[in-house]
Amino acid sequence: MSGTNILGGQVILPGKATPETAHLHVSGERIEQVGKADPLGERIDADGLIVAPGIIDLGVFATDKPAFRFGGITRAALMPDQSPVHDDPATIRFAGRKGKPDFWVHPLAAATKDLDGQHMAEIALMKDAGALGVATGRRWIADSGVMLRLMRYCAMLDLPLFVHSEDAGLAGNAVATTGLNATLLGLPSASPTVETLAIQRDLALAAESGAHLHFRQVTTSAGLDLIRAAKYKGLGISCGITPAHLFLSDTALTGFRTFARLSPPLRSEEDRLACIAAVADGTIDVIASGHDPRGPEDKRLPFADAAPGMAGAETLLALTLNLVRDGHISMGRLFELLATNPAKILKVNAGAIEIGREADLIFIDPDAPWQVDSDKMAALAGNTPFDKLPVQGRVRKIMKGGKII
Amino acid sequence: MTSPPTASPGRFPAGSAAFPHRHLLGIAGLQPWEIEFILSEAEQWVALNRSGATKRDDRLRGLTIINAFFENSTRTLLSFEIAGKRLGADVVNMHVAQSSTKKGETLIDTAMTLNAMRADAIVIRHGSSGAVDLISQKVDCPVLNAGDGTHEHPTQALLDALTIRRRKGRIDGLVVTICGDILHSRVARSNMISLTTLGAQVRVVAPPALMPEGIASFGVEAFNNFDAALPGSDVVMMLRLQNERMQGDFIPSPREFFHLYGLDSRRLALAKPDALVMHPGPMNRGVEIASHIADDLERSAITEQVEMGVAVRMACLDILTRRARGVEGWS
Numbered sequence: 167m168s169g170t171n172i173l174g175g176q177v178i179l180p181g182k183a184t185p186e187t188a189h190l191h192v193s194g195e196r197i198e199q200v201g202k203a204d205p206l207g208e209r210i211d212a213d214g215l216i217v218a219p220g221i222i223d224l225g226v227f228a229t230d231k232p233a234f235r236f237g238g239i240t241r242a243a244l245m246p247d248q249s250p251v252h253d254d255p256a257t258i259r260f261a262g263r264k265g266k267p268d269f270w271v272h273p274l275a276a277a278t279k280d281l282d283g284q285h286m287a288e289i290a291l292m293k294d295a296g297a298l299g300v301a302t303g304r305r306w307i308a309d310s311g312v313m314l315r316l317m318r319y320c321a322m323l324d325l326p327l328f329v330h331s332e333d334a335g336l337a338g339n340a341v342a343t344t345g346l347n348a349t350l351l352g353l354p355s356a357s358p359t360v361e362t363l364a365i366q367r368d369l370a371l372a373a374e375s376g377a378h379l380h381f382r383q384v385t386t387s388a389g390l391d392l393i394r395a396a397k398y399k400g401l402g403i404s405c406g407i408t409p410a411h412l413f414l415s416d417t418a419l420t421g422f423r424t425f426a427r428l429s430p431p432l433r434s435e436e437d438r439l440a441c442i443a444a445v446a447d448g449t450i451d452v453i454a455s456g457h458d459p460r461g462p463e464d465k466r467l468p469f470a471d472a473a474p475g476m477a478g479a480e481t482l483l484a485l486t487l488n489l490v491r492d493g494h495i496s497m498g499r500l501f502e503l504l505a506t507n508p509a510k511i512l513k514v515n516a517g518a519i520e521i522g523r524e525a526d527l528i529f530i531d532p533d534a535p536w537q538v539d540s541d542k543m544a545a546l547a548g549n550t551p552f553d554k555l556p557v558q559g560r561v562r563k564i565m566k567g568g569k570i571i
Numbered sequence: 572m573t574s575p576p577t578a579s580p581g582r583f584p585a586g587s588a589a590f591p592h593r594h595l596l597g598i599a600g601l602q603p604w605e606i607e608f609i610l611s612e613a614e615q616w617v618a619l620n621r622s623g624a625t626k627r628d629d630r631l632r633g634l635t636i637i638n639a640f641f642e643n644s645t646r647t648l649l650s651f652e653i654a655g656k657r658l659g660a661d662v663v664n665m666h667v668a669q670s671s672t673k674k675g676e677t678l679i680d681t682a683m684t685l686n687a688m689r690a691d692a693i694v695i696r697h698g699s700s701g702a703v704d705l706i707s708q709k710v711d712c713p714v715l716n717a718g719d720g721t722h723e724h725p726t727q728a729l730l731d732a733l734t735i736r737r738r739k740g741r742i743d744g745l746v747v748t749i750c751g752d753i754l755h756s757r758v759a760r761s762n763m764i765s766l767t768t769l770g771a772q773v774r775v776v777a778p779p780a781l782m783p784e785g786i787a788s789f790g791v792e793a794f795n796n797f798d799a800a801l802p803g804s805d806v807v808m809m810l811r812l813q814n815e816r817m818q819g820d821f822i823p824s825p826r827e828f829f830h831l832y833g834l835d836s837r838r839l840a841l842a843k844p845d846a847l848v849m850h851p852g853p854m855n856r857g858v859e860i861a862s863h864i865a866d867d868l869e870r871s872a873i874t875e876q877v878e879m880g881v882a883v884r885m886a887c888l889d890i891l892t893r894r895a896r897g898v899e900g901w902s
Contacts, residue, residue, distance in 0.1 A: 344783075344784035344785070345784050345785045346784070346785030346788040347785075348783075348784065348785070349760075349783040349784055349785045349786060349788075349789075350599065350760075350785075351700055351701065351722060352700040352719075352720055352721035352722030352723065352757060352760055353700050353701075353720075353721075353722075354721070355783075355784065357784070421704070422700070422701030422704055422705065462679075466679050466705070467678065467699075467705070468678070468697065468699030468700065468701045468702035468705055468719075468720070469699070469700060469701045470699050470700060470701075470720065471699050471702075
């Protein structure tokens with residue numbers, strides 16, 4: 167017996183826009199051959215399926231294995247907003263072991279103690295404990311001095327810093343984006359400038375500190391323009407988005423639907439279209455689920471009192487496949503957004519189908535229809551704003567580290 | 572004063588088609604004739620309330636109405652209580668501690684508790700926009716919104732419309748200027764929808780920080796300058812500064828606010844000579860409105876608004892319980 171052969175699948179190969187029929191050979195935990203099979207190996211028939219790198223979900227709020235499994239997510243960067251906050255080496259070490267062996271959690275270290283935005287946490291110790299990045303959590307760090315020192319420290323330690331981009335002073339108690347819908351519903355709202363101000367400041371500090379900033383969610387046209395210009399200048403930054411901001415606008419708040427209560431809040435239709443354009447032109451590097459399962463105690467509340475967040479792990483792939491079907495991006499580009507780029511940011515040896523990479527693979531039936539149903543989700547909670555939406559694309563099989571799970 | 576219009580047969584769709592809604596959650600979504608229907612029904616209660624000692628009609632006898640107020644209120648609570656009692660219902664007032672309303676399940680639990688007590692109508696005031704809508708999904712009986720956050724206050728808009736209609740004889744074609752804290756005012760939202768639906772030309776006035784986005788989509792004209800908005804106004808409606816909803820400074824001081832947006836004699840002279848002055852109360856005298864204008868019974872309809880409030884709420888309670896009471900045509 168010599169490893170496993172994956173035969174006849176449509177394989178997503180690095181740099182290729184469309185999948186190509188190719189055999190793969192996996193030995194141990196790694197991809198041994200691409201394009202060739204080993205006659206002595208086990209056989210997995212992948213005929214009719216797309217074979218893609220396992221999705222690396224950059225910035226989830228819960229380790230939710232059933233949901234990740236359903237969604238084809240083989241690794242996830244866990245946000246430090248946990249109870250207790252991941253601001254010391256012990257919690258990082260524990261979180262890093264949580265999903266193994268079939269699922270890997272990459273905990274992100276809290277940038278500040280208890281995510282208070284003021285006192286720097288023990289980032290180097292947490293790096294030694296397994297943290298692959300640092301995050302400000304759901305909150306923006308208001309003190310620019312703290313932020314600059316933090317960025318310099320992260321740059322020294324060669325760790326990416328994940329930032330949330332909402333200027334807290336301007337945002338106030340806003341739960342919606344200013345506009346007709348917020349006014350009609352009488353919801354506290356703030357303009358999209360909340361995001362651009364935050365990005366502008368952090369870009370200035372990033373240029374000074376040399377830190378790798380990852381803007382976890384950029385959701386406005388003006389914010390994306392800033393990112394685009396900064397990248398053009400050669401600043402080492404990256405940015406992400408969730409499907410909610412690509413497929414929903416602030417009209418989804420109608421009827422006080424708390425499943426659409428997100429942070430940052432849903433934007434205007436113009437901003438939504440700008441986000442899709444930014445995915446297409448390469449400004450956006452990552453699409454993540456922002457998986458944040460919330461039970462009824464957090465969501466069955468008046469809109470402004472409800473907790474922000476959505477369960478997104480299960481729907482991430484199916485929703486983003488729409489970007490391919492609608493001709494915005496190629497299948498190859500989709501998996502750069504879902505796997506290759508997140509792997510680069512975390513510096514893990516996965517996220518692409520190449521010789522020597524970890525054999526984290528998913529087998530996708532791209533046309534399989536199903537319906538998102540908040541009552542039947544595998545996730546810890548069914549708080550999806552896409553409830554009852556018909557979608558296409560199911561993960562049929564997952565290989566993690568060379569083993570089918 | 573013009574004599575009030577009376578409901579004429581055939582003016583509204585028959586039976587429940589005149590008001591086919593289970594709840595009264597807001598003005599948004601109501602058809603013009605549905606608003607007119609409530610106003611016309613309220614007229615009979617104005618007459619009853621002015622009729623002398625026996626201000627009572629027992630059509631709601633045996634029914635239980637719960638006033639669940641999650642937010643402080645005196646006049647609206649009292650108005651709903653009097654309205655229910657004058658119709659013969661058993662009225663229970665429930666003041667819910669502010670601290671408990673922030674806890675999620677408490678609100679749903681409260682709704683389910685109220686439902687289990689088999690109330691026949693529930694009147695709710697809550698500090699969060701959409702809270703009344705949420706509760707209405709959990710109970711079997713009609714729910715009346717007595718103000719939810721900065722969203723809607725439908726009975727206030729209805730009583731304002733009734734006051735205007737009785738004083739001016741019509742609403743269609745009038746110029747109504749609403750001035751003050753538009754951003755935080757559920758009264759302003761409900762009134763903008765109600766008055767434009769009924770054909771009035773509505774102007775809203777506020778400093779930029781208190782003017783919500785997208786206001787033009789309500790079909791109103793927005794002004795930052797009160798003086799510029801007043802000429803031609805048939806009605807000047809002043810709003811209370813809602814300091815409790817403001818995080819941080821929205822205006823430099825009450826004194827400066829009155830300087831720019833307070834209604835005094837000089838400003839009122841810019842409106843039509845017979846312009847009606849309104850205020851939903853409670854008033855901050857010397858901040859939004861000068862005392863002598865508020866107290867001028869010829870110009871000010873402020874106490875009349877309170878009176879119309881009882882009549883409108885009686886109409887709403889009557890209409891919304893007709894189905895449960897088996898009134899002919901309302902099954």
